[in-house]
Amino acid sequence: MANIRDVAERAGVGIGTVSRVLNNSGYVSAEARLKIEQTMAELEFTPNQMARNLGRQSNNLVAIIVPNIGHPFFGDYIKHAEMELYMRGYKTVVCDTMQRRDREQEFLDMLRRRAVDGIIMGSHALEDEEYRKTKGPIVSMEQRLGKGIPLICSDHRKGGRLAARRLAERGCRQVAQFVERGAEKPADARYLAFAEFLEEKNIKVYEISTNYNRLDFAVYLQTANKLFNEQPRIDGFFGVDLAACAVLKVAHQRGIPVPEKLKVVGYDGSMISEIGPQNITTVVQPIREIAQHSVAAVVDLIENRPRLRDETILDVYLHEGDTA
């Protein structure tokens, strides 16, 4: 592996000059540049990224930390965020905490150790103090990590209202929503707004809590079955897309026609809301914009650009589907 010094010697120039053509910085005579470029080609010289990182104290890496890569929302988010980061010259490190504190802590430590330049945090298993102690570029998505850490999330309050209004308009009288237990989250506003809106109209709302520790499909299926067993007269449902899929599936198994006897509204607008035979009527979170804003925020922090807002709330809308 040829290094920069080999190139310098072979080209008969100084090491600094080589560095300058490498980084395209400062002045280099056309002559010297040509000679150096030739030599680099001959030697198949490739700059060592680790050395560059150490020299400039930055590695152009951003970690995205999520509780579950497999969840469609996070999957879609990562796709968009990776693209945004790429366009800004950063590579993406994905970290799945699987809801485990120790993992989240370890991933968070990557920033302290400067293994990454910044972190986008979509998980929240630690005390707020931990995040604050980790000074450095952190932004959070859909998690409130404490004052001073920029938050990007969708307008859950509005989302809850949109879903509630739709179910009310469709004549539902007894609706259920899945509520995800766990640390306090921006998403909680959604549950509240949903229930408030409907209760004002004297529509009964059953809340079933799903264990946030296991947000996989099997759990949603179980919970959906439990719901129909306990509340067979339910005529409306609201939950994240994956939960809506589970409810649709169980309804299908039990011969409950949707939307005739049961209206279903999802939340997320992720890919899975469109791949089933019925399009799910769902509140669309602007996942792409969430990705854009969170990436912009963390990159601003990394590159020392001032940030004005600490909280960015993005608009949601109801996407017409076949289920409500």
Next chain:
Amino acid sequence: MANIRDVAERAGVGIGTVSRVLNNSGYVSAEARLKIEQTMAELEFTPNQMARNLGRQSNNLVAIIVPNIGHPFFGDYIKHAEMELYMRGYKTVVCDTMQRRDREQEFLDMLRRRAVDGIIMGSHALEDEEYRKTKGPIVSMEQRLGKGIPLICSDHRKGGRLAARRLAERGCRQVAQFVERGAEKPADARYLAFAEFLEEKNIKVYEISTNYNRLDFAVYLQTANKLFNEQPRIDGFFGVDLAACAVLKVAHQRGIPVPEKLKVVGYDGSMISEIGPQNITTVVQPIREIAQHSVAAVVDLIENRPRLRDETILDVYLHEGDTA
């Protein structure tokens, strides 16, 4: 930011001793160790990862390069691979080439620059020579990158046969399969085996090619519609899960009952085969095992452990669903 020298001075020891307790290597007296640990705590010392990387010429990063993160197969794959890598002490860099040569080249260059220790390649947009030129730990999944680069993939030949046999057993007479155009891939064996098996039994096989450049759902939907328009008498279908979803959806729209009038068999066994109202009968690729083997392979290469096989083909099986 305190560094290792600050700690050494403050603790009244040498810099080497501090390094030893950091890495838990070599002998350190209990006394010194205690003193150093205290000092590290006082100073809130955190070792700088970039410096460590440069020192030991390794950064414990592995890049996973895929053509499309959004595809369920890759999403599931990344989830498992990230976990496997984590358990072995590596972090995961995800790279979405979006089918673009320049991006794949850039991601590949990360290895040459030693920005990552190794690469798992699930994309194939460059000439084989490029991969070989990039000496270093590379393994490929579901892509044949040339002799010398370990390949991990599922048994596509068997998968094609399994699907074909099922459709034949179910009495199909005219079946269609989606064939993904693009560079030659191990998956091609599946198309061949499928067609061979059925043609032997005098069952007609229509092949419709989908553009591998855009393996998203909208394209599959279009193609499915085209299929039903051109071949309205089709009674069997085979394609990746996402394509199967599209076909199921279009069939539903056109009032074609599945499995009564149309049998559908998927390929992948990804999450989406189970979240619809009907479970898709599908050939399951052992995504988790693919992840385990590919991670094991790349880590072996990184850590200079000898590899015996150059090719690992993993078994597939037919998962019973409701669509065939």
Next chain:
DNA sequence: CTGTTAGCGCATTCAC
């Protein structure tokens, strides 16, 4: 067991 030394490969002054 421990302190010192010499790199790791490049970026970045700063005189010339």
Next chain:
DNA sequence: GTGAATGCGCTAACAG
């Protein structure tokens, strides 16, 4: 414009 020197923070080899 350019080369030599210094430092980034740590690892590892070595003498003690």
